Amino acid sequence: PPFCFSCHATKPNMLNVHLVPHTHDDVGWLKTVDQYYYGDRNDIQHAGVQYILDSVVDQLLKNPDRRFIYVETAFFYRWWKQQSSSMQQTVKQLVNEGRLEFVNGGWCMSDEATTHYSAVIDQMTMGLRFLNETFGPCGRPRVAWHIDPFGHAREHASMFAQMGYDGFFFGRLDYQDRARRMVKREQELLWRASNSLTPPMADLFTGILPNGYNPPEGFCWDQSCDDPPIRDDPDLEDYNVDDVVKRFLTIANSQAMVYKTNHIIMTMGSDFQYENANLWYKNLDKLIRYVNGQQANGSKVNVLYSTPSCYLQELHRANLTWALKTDDFFPYADDAHDFWTGYFTSRPALKRYERISNSNLQTCNQLEILGGPVSRKGPFGDGLTDSYLFMLSLSEKAMAVAQHHDAVSGTEKQHVANDYARRLANGWQHCQVLVSNSLTALSGSSAKRIYCDNLNISVCPLTESSKKFSVNVYNPLARPVAWPVRLPVNGTSYVVSDAEGKSVDCQVCVCVCVCVCVCLLFQVQAPPLGFTTYSVSLLQDGPPPASTQHRTPTAIQNKFIRVTFDPDTGLLSSLSNLETKQTIKLTQNFYWYNASDGNNKESNQPSGAYIFRPNSSTPFIISKTAKTESIQTPVVQEVRQWFAPWVSQVVRLYGDSRALELEWTVGPLPIDDDLGKEVITRLDTSIKTSEYFYTDSNGREMLQRKKDFRPTWNLSQSEPIAGNYYPINSRAFIKDDVDQLTVVTDRSQGGGSLQNGSLEIMLHRRLLYDDVRGVGEPLNESSGVFPEGLVVRGCLRLSLDRPPSAADAHRPLAQQVVLQPLLTFTDGDLHPNTQLEFSGLQAALPPAVHLLTLTQWDKDSVLLRLEHQFQSQESKVNSHPVTVNLIVFFAMAKISRFSWCCGIAITALKCIILKCLGFPLNTVYFIFKHTAHWQGEGFLNCTFCP
Known part of the structure; x- marks a missing residue:
């Protein structure tokens, strides 16, 4: 709106230099979020965000020409709550006048490589909603601002475009790419960020900032800087105005040579700067005055306070044609041997959590x-008191903060990583009260619910001690789900009954986890958006009879999959899809790369939290053979493999599964040889890949990759391993014309295809040197449970299909792994009137449609997001438009009024708000009111496309 979009006049016949005062405030990195906000632990890093905002507001009020942009809503929200009403009014006036502008506006500046799109949308929604409800239209950011993430994902650009941003600015890209773009003057471009959406739905103007996000060299005037201030008293001996102006004009004209218009941008600020904003603004005022004063002497440079929105407006007015980009900006390297591909895997336990x-x-x-x-009700809260305050619960804030580019990325100090995990744990503790209340209301049972959060290490005191208990399985997906359940127990045999009282096949066997324990295994079937209940009763005490075989089986199989093993090595040898009659050769093993310590003739760059730099291009095999034992039952078949005391795996096939599980356990990584290790698993197949493979972008669209190749420039490859690693957020695959092998991961990991028919995924990293990117400590994790080094467990799920129909299997599987069923437990018998099964839907959604969001919007409204989850031409069956009739939703159907939007067509007032809250690939939004009865005249239909 014009009243809050205030830009200084520019001069068309001059070079206009847009000075953008800003601060980059990490939501946790070297210090925790709290420490950064309050200015605590300045022995680690001098930074106090509350003082930055105090100081900036004070200085903006002293000169109406000044401008400032702010990014991280997580910090601004804290500061805002502590201000008086008069100060809040003052800040609103600054926002309304365009003197304080919000950019990006999410709760944090998220990482782009290791985040899942659903979590990114949630954290953007939190921040943008707060700004919208606090400041109205003038608080709405117009520009996405990702100045610090270490590479940039196409899906992020697609989401930003669909959220309604006018442009996107970032600071980091590969050094070779930047050099080429500078020569061709292509540092500003049009990013076409989806091959499924009709242009311009996912088109986004993208600008690459000239100095990362720092000021030009010699022009930093923060208290943390050493550059000399502008000394403008001519009577003093150290008068330096002429020198400052000369140096600035040289820099400005040099920068203009590598950009396309007569407008250039300069970021005037950096990490946690402007704590004493007077230092910056006093010198910037002088810089503008003295440089512009040279116009009377013929200078063609005009300097002004500006914002990214004002700068973008001038580029738009230039009406030029811009270079087009359709791929992404991974991997990122800032020098020949410095590839930022290690953080794709760093802190794998935090990534899983x-x-x-x-x-x-x-x-x-x-x-x-x-x-x-x-x-x-209860400790969680007593009803809603505000439309957004309730939304900012501990769990939602913790998840939003975890998306930060130094959080889930794994590039923070250890004590900060611990703080992120603590926040997630505290948030879940609060959520458990709400979940218990809800399940009590829906089931009619007031029995105490138990949460077993350590099932990943086979620990659950209730199931290990109780002779009779029930398992409630809640399915958050809008389609039925079959899911294996594995519970630690202490009996020989059990009987398991479903919600209808029918007996379910189950098996008691010895599980090898952190310790050897007894586990009960059975398969559950959960309804869409609902729960089902299974009763478990002990039949016989005591340990189960030994059921393992110490020889390697020739094969394990069910009616869908057959897997064979080499009897001499104990390794996988082939994988077959029995439905499609496909068979491929498949060998899988574990390796490690020795991490560079920085002492070699090529470069002094070591591997660290950010950087992956192996000291050779050939990994070390951990063992050429595996010691094995196996179990084969009607419920599950397992081949357990031991490669070393610190590497083991279970190859697992459930009775009716279409995916093979590889459950790996790695750690503690040995460092007795004083070398850091980076452990991978590698799948070698007979698939003829021609050096191509495919990875997902933030869990959404798939992108084609090729070894030693970049789509937009001629790559000079200097790191043949690290330079071919890409982020894998939820899945990757290799294929030829006949076969496609898909690997679904349970967390974000890095990987590549370095040989034909091969796919490797990095699982764990333990490093002994800092990589000199600021974190200041090596990535050498341990814990109270594992003082000798972190032990990590994860699971890869493999499926073999024919392209392109493989997407019909791997997309739903990936969603199922991301949104897995929640198990809760009750001890003893349930009340006879307990409702054992419930679904919030009258019918499952079509396979192509995913329920992305169902959450409380305000006191009596709900936000529902649906999305088409298939790419265009990805599936013969599911890559087509789908019509959804809302009659399938909410069996209770207490809906009175819809506000809705489809795609990016804004058709209702509520959707004007929603446009700035983030919706992905042709997503449908509904906000509807709860009332006692249905008041509509029919049902809303909306057709949306892949």
Whole structure:
């Protein structure tokens, strides 16, 4: 709106230099979020965000020409709550006048390589909604601002375009790419960020900033800087105005040579700067005055306070044609041997915990709706008091902060990583109260619910001690799900019954986990957006009889999959899809790369939290053979493999599964040889890949990759391993014309295809040197449980299909891993009137449609997001438009009024708000009101496309 879009006049016949005062405030990195906000632990890093905002507002009020942009809503929200009403009014006036402008506007500046799109949308929604409700239209950011993430994902650009941003600015790209773009003057471009959406739906103007996000050399005037201030008293001996002006004009004219218009941008600020904003603004005022004063002497340079929005407006007015980009900006390297591809895997345990926490949060949000107002009673809260304050619960804020580019990325100090995990744990503890309340309301049972959060290490005190208990399985997906359940127990045999009282096949066997324990295994079937209940009763005490075989089986198979093993090595040898009659050769093993310590003739760059730099291009095999034992039952077949005391795996096939599980356990990584290690698993197949492979972008669209190749420039490859690694957020595959092998991961990991028919994925990293990118400590994780070094467990799921129909299997599987069922437990017998099964839907959604969001919007409204989850031409069956009739939603159907939007067509007032809250690839939004009965005249249909 014109009244809040205030830009200084530019001069068309001059070079206009847009000075953008800003601060980059990491939401955790070297210090925790709290320490950064309050200015605590300045012995680690001098930074106090609250003082930055105090100082900036004070200085903006002293000169109406000044401008400032702010990014991280997580910090601004804290500061805003502490201000008086008069100060809040003052800040609103600054925002309304365009003197304080919000850019990006999410809760944080998220990482782009290791985040899942659903969590990114949630954290953007939190920040943007707060700004919208606090400042109205003038608070809405117009520009996405990702100045610090270490590479840039196409899906992020697609989301930003669909959220309604006018442009996107970032600071980091590969050094070779930048050099080429400078020569061709292509540092500003049009990014076409989806091959499924009709242009310009996912088109986004993108600008690459000239100095990362720092000021030009010699022009930093923060208290943390050493550059001399402008000394403008001519009576003093150290008068330097002429020198400052000369140096600035040289820099400005040099920068203009590598950009396309007579407008250039300069970021005047950096990490946690402007704590004493007077230093910056006093010198910037002088710089503008003295440089512009040279215009009277014929200078053609005009300097002005500006913002990214004002700069973007001038580029738009230039009406030029811009270079087009359709791929992404991975991997990122800042020098020949410095590839930032290690963080794709760094802190694998935190990456997994973030993914589980996202699933738990979606379950919590859904059950709040399904259970009704009673869900919010008790310690969690007593009803809603404000439309956004309730939304900012501990769990949602913790998840939003975890998306930061120094959080889930794994590039923070250890004590900060611990703080992120603590926040996620605290948030889940609060959510558990809501989940219990909701399940009590829906089931009619007031029995105490138990949460077993350590099932990943086979620990659950209730199931290990109780002779009779029930398992409630909640499914957050809008389609039925079959899911294996594995519970630690202490009996020989059990009987398991489903919600209808029918006996379910189950098996008791010895599990090898952190310790050897007894596990009960059975398969559950959960309804869409609902729960089912299984009763478990002990039949016989005591340990189960030994059921393992110490020889390697020739094969394990069910009716869908057959896997063979080499009897001499104990390794996988082939994988078959029995439905399609496909068979490929498949060998899988574990290797490690020795991490560079920085002492070699090529470069002094070591591997670290950010950088992956192996000291050779050939990994070391951990063992050419595996010691094995196996179990084969009607419920599950397993081949357990031991490669070393610190590497083991279970090859697992459930009775009716279409995916093979490889459950790996790695750690503690040995460092007795004083070398850091980076452990991978490699799948070598007979598929003829021609050096191509495919990875997902933030869990959404798939991108083609090729070894030693970049689509937009001629790559000079200097690191043949690290330079061919890409982020794998949820899945990757290799294929030829006949076969496609897809690997679904349970967290974000790095990987590549370095040989034909091969796919390798990095699982764990333990490093002994800092990589000199600021974190200041090596990535050498340990814990109280594992003082000798971190042990990490994960699971890869493999499927073999024919392209392109493989997408029909791997996309739903990936969603199922991201949003997995939640198990809760009750001890003893349930009340006879307990409702054992419930679904919030009258019918499952079509396979192509994914329920992305179901959450409380305000006191009596709900936000529902649906999305088409298939790319264009990805599937013969599912890559087509789908019509959804809302009659399938909410069996209770207490809906009175819709505000809705489809795609990016804004058709209702509520959707004007939603446009700035983030929706991905042709997503449908609904906000509807709860009432006692249905008041509509029919049902809303919306057709949306892949």
